[in-house]
Amino acid sequence: DQQVKQNSPSLSVQEGRISILNCDYTNSMFDYFLWYKKYPAEGPTFLISISSIKDKNEDGRFTVFLNKSAKHLSLHIVPSQPGDSAVYFCATLLIGADGLTFGKGTHLIIQP
Amino acid sequence: NAGVTQTPKFQVLKTGQSMTLQCAQDMNHEYMSWYRQDPGMGLRLIHYSVGAGITDQGEVPNGYNVSRSTTEDFPLRLLSAAPSQTSVYFCASSYSIQSEAFFGQGTRLTVV
Numbered sequence: 001d002q003q004v005k006q007n008s009p010s011l012s013v014q015e016g017r018i019s020i021l022n023c024d025y026t027n028s029m030f031d032y033f034l035w036y037k038k039y040p041a042e043g044p045t046f047l048i049s050i051s052s053i054k055d056k057n058e059d060g061r062f063t064v065f066l067n068k069s070a071k072h073l074s075l076h077i078v079p080s081q082p083g084d085s086a087v088y089f090c091a092t093l094l095i096g097a098d099g100l101t102f103g104k105g106t107h108l109i110i111q112p
Numbered sequence: 113n114a115g116v117t118q119t120p121k122f123q124v125l126k127t128g129q130s131m132t133l134q135c136a137q138d139m140n141h142e143y144m145s146w147y148r149q150d151p152g153m154g155l156r157l158i159h160y161s162v163g164a165g166i167t168d169q170g171e172v173p174n175g176y177n178v179s180r181s182t183t184e185d186f187p188l189r190l191l192s193a194a195p196s197q198t199s200v201y202f203c204a205s206s207y208s209i210q211s212e213a214f215f216g217q218g219t220r221l222t223v224v
Binding site for chain 2: 004034043046
């Protein structure tokens, strides 16, 4: 059973508007949450992360929100730019576990 | 600054053949890992290593072997390739399991 779910396979947003990507998880013990961005034919690149002890982390145009009671996190991109078009993966980490657990990804398309 | 380097980028194998996917990092990271990505799926952990001489299995280890004789290198061996191993393989490294991972560009493997 999937522990990390990204229920929207794709999302289309107009340039300049806000992009909101969502991620749900099932294990309340996860300690750390990360977002990766992936362009075609390239490896994923780290974007932003948040610890389970926080509910918000901001880095420039990117903000991640964590709602532990709902087991939900979201990535906000404001304003959206054409270069943001990519697949975004949500990933979680449990301290003491062997590695990251990834969602299936959301393909973000920024339209001019 | 090379980061994580994977070779080859593309490979076609016949069923039953063996091969080694190479991965090298120049960041002196202790933790290295191999993931596979299949269409419509997130990345799944195959094997990982927390330091030279130490390796362990991830979520989908069957059909693969790894070794870690140096900090820099973490090759992935396919013992007897099967069509089910057709996938894109990513190698990653990080300072520790809890740190952000840096990924290579990937190896697209097709087994016919």
